[in-house]
Amino acid sequence: MRALLIAASLALGLSACAGTPALRGTGDLGVVIERAAGRVQVVEHSQRTALGTVEGLGDLSHAHVTFSRDGRYAYVFGRDGGLTKVDLLTRRIDRRIIQAGNSIGGSISQDGRLIVAQNYEPGGIKAFDADTLELLADVPAEYAPGKFSRVVGLADIPGQRFVYALFDANEIRVTDFTDPRKPVTTRYPAGKQPYDGLVTPDGRWFLAGLFGEDGISLLDLWQPEAGSRKVLAGYGRGEEKLPVFKMPHLRGWSMAAGQAWLPAIGRHEVLVADARSWQEVARVPVKGQPVFVMARPDGRQVWVNFAFPDNEWVQVIDTVDKRVVHTFSPGKAVLHMEFTPRGEEVWLSARDSNRVTVVDTATFAVRRELPVDAPSGIFFSARGQRIGF
């Protein structure tokens, strides 16, 4: 009997162990969005493997992810306004709320205590406690009495502030959450129809890409009182625009070699601007309407994917020669890519091929293919340590 008891308690002890995750770090973890299934795969990029899945995340078309500063939690923003805090270690939902009717993403504050969501419906931003997801502040993007703009380009910047643009109101706004329940917002005029924005990795410059005119609205966040100005104005040279079948996406990954590498709108070109003078220094012809123009972390290469119908292609630009050095197709409908933190490999999602391909960025050799159901965004936890992600 006694032996049996000991055996039983041992077994219980063992099964308790099985319930806790193996001891490991989170610096090499990430999530891949399975957009149609409302599910994410938790992956790790040291061994290039999938660790498991987390379900029940709602409508993940245009899903975005930001990470807690300890790298344990992924905050997943769904199109349907869902905000889900996913534990990467246990691969379970820690908390989940529906915070809006239509959302496109969010970001985490400098101190890691606030999650801020950017919403189309109702137009505005909302701040939540990063631990509990309790709503702390609602900041409507009201631009005329009773009129609220869709918010784009939200980025965290130093000083518990967030910068974003208003698609419907041609404005840039900066909201300071130093007192999270009493946010203070400052408004700056911008060009027509800002479609997305980015903040440079030092948190100094906010660039709002414009859809309604050729150019970029630029705000110096070190001297915001000087106001915003327009750069790269008239890059289309008055020529008729090509149709844009998918809106490009901007983030701080555009900076490389002291320059900003930006998608042109309605032109099959990547625009290159000097990051001090903000003058155009080059433009690189590419295969289609660029969507993501992403520098490898060291800045020597810029990788580009494209809008429908050219979305099976990926091109690599050498930033010294400023020309395309490699063109390939990792599958059908390439929606996103994510570099490992130091850039030796890049993960590419091919929605209609149901796979993620891991490519060596020095040799362009395929290192691994992972089966994923209609993958879109790929997000690695190293984002949690970067300004503007």
Next chain:
Amino acid sequence: MDRSLLIHVTVLLGLTALAVTSAPAAEPDSARQKDLIHLVRQDCGSCHGMRLAGGLGPSLLPEKMADWPDDSLVATILHGRPGTAMPGWQRFMDEAEAGWIVARLKQGFPALP
């Protein structure tokens, strides 16, 4: 202008008008329907959302579609809407196919195959 040619043109125009108003356009075959469903859910979905509930582009759910006449929706799909982010898709489908999409949107669009 040659009179017989004029009559010819008039008759032709009349026939075209008849075809548009009375005869239902041929349905795309089932393989093409699958392609169109995929296109709408995935690629129109970039702006309108995979569930078509809206995003940068407006909601395409039946209650939103009901107020719009079919021909203006077909024209929007084929030629886009100037001043907005909506491009024209005529490179990728013909008028009958756009009409098929509009009819499906008004009923509640089919799920991905």
